[in-house]
Amino acid sequence: MLESLRTIFHDLEIEVAGNFVAAKVSQEHVRTNYLLASLKDDDLERMIPKLSVVDFELGAVLYEAGDKMDFAYFPTTAIVSLLYIMESGSTAEIGVIGNDGIVGLSLVLGGETTTNRAVVQSAGTALKIRAADLKAEFKLGNELHHLLLRYTQALMTQISQTAVCNRLHPIEEQLCRWLLLSHDRLHTDKLVMTHDLISNMLGVRREGITLAAQKLATRGLISNSRGTMTVVDRDGLEDAACECYGVVKTEYDRILGWRASRTTA
């Protein structure tokens, strides 16, 4: 699924300023993103000309903290993390956005910038829209408006749960939660990510992730190899995760009418 999508996109691409930008975006492609897929046909048709496909490498930075945002992004196959960077240099993830959402909410909320960095956690594609175009569509007060507000609340729930989880749960359970959130937003069981990357997301030491990953592998829930982790027993992983994962999943479903989970993806 992932591969076939990537192939379709690449067929249409032309290189512009270092990013690959699609010459044409079809309704079918656009509906890969759940937010866009929720729009009525005519609303969507109006937006399509304003969307272009961009391809992101692992680690690419969409916004730096405090940056003026010129574009917003609807991820299709990419996954983007919102990362907070402390003065000390240590980092922690506050939320994750995949094909269930949009990167750049503060454009429509009115803050224009945020205090965190948006960085690509899993390489892939996203649909890009100019800030002015998004704002204009939002101002119409139509379905996109309400959808983005509901998405805002869903994201707030995720961030809140992260706050609580950081405080109260051991690394191993948090790792399960994090793997599940990523797994939900991918079309494969093979997660391309190093322990070091994950440790930055969870705000812990790399060794902590190595240890936790070993334990999960021993329990047969995942398998490890250099640079990738593979989900072996998805249900087992859900059992091993703290309640936080389930709470967020249920809330996304309730607020947005879909489940941020591959079970309905």
Next chain:
Amino acid sequence: MLESLRTIFHDLEIEVAGNFVAAKVSQEHVRTNYLLASLKDDDLERMIPKLSVVDFELGAVLYEAGDKMDFAYFPTTAIVSLLYIMESGSTAEIGVIGNDGIVGLSLVLGGETTTNRAVVQSAGTALKIRAADLKAEFKLGNELHHLLLRYTQALMTQISQTAVCNRLHPIEEQLCRWLLLSHDRLHTDKLVMTHDLISNMLGVRREGITLAAQKLATRGLISNSRGTMTVVDRDGLEDAACECYGVVKTEYDRILGWRASRTTA
């Protein structure tokens, strides 16, 4: 200031269903809340008939997690905490709302309920508005609409910072941050709150708060007595706090055009 306000309110109160509800609310009272104070006169005039004053005791619950919200509240002298309660019974605060904000954002965002409890952390008054009335005003797309969206982003920043702070900072620094957030939203240096209460907010043991408070008292930043903590050296407290406090304060100022701090209150 606090006392005089309370007196004014009480003069006007009539008891309704266990809460004291003002018979009349003046522009002057209403402007005690910064969000309302930011509205243009005519927008505010239209809202005033829909507002009533309520008096909250320490510990009062405005919403339980998952509750349908019938009202939203603009705190004036009260402070409200958004508390998350885990299955295990342990709790953690995800955000705090005083006369700088509104309790019940999910009404306008469209989620209708949230996963957290809103509980009064410091007794005082708030202005209450029916859910339908708030939504109607919000739908007009006027200044209140934009203001609440900007406030949403400010609150998201606070929640994010809480998430990061929980992960990376020692209790003592977190306590400073928390005391400052409360101090900013009060008109007195005397904070009526037990160590036990604070420990529930920060998601740590009560003993951890006792220890941290002792250290802060030794440094001459606060003084302790049974059931109250008094801010002695506000500037010193800011120095002793982690960067999180300053980040949030600056962001509130930037996004909303005021400082969630007594220095400009």
Next chain:
DNA sequence: GAACAAATGTGGGCTATCGCACATACAGAA
């Protein structure tokens, strides 16, 4: 297929915080 860099595995000492078990002190009610 050798060399190299990056990723992972492992160990040891350290510290903050936890969990539990009490002792003490204060404030309001009787």
Next chain:
DNA sequence: TTCTGTATGTGCGATAGCCCACATTTGTTC
């Protein structure tokens, strides 16, 4: 004033996660 419940102070063992230092493995490049 005395009583009593609540709030606070204190100690101690347990532990999760930290910091630091390396050994080992694995892909990639030349």
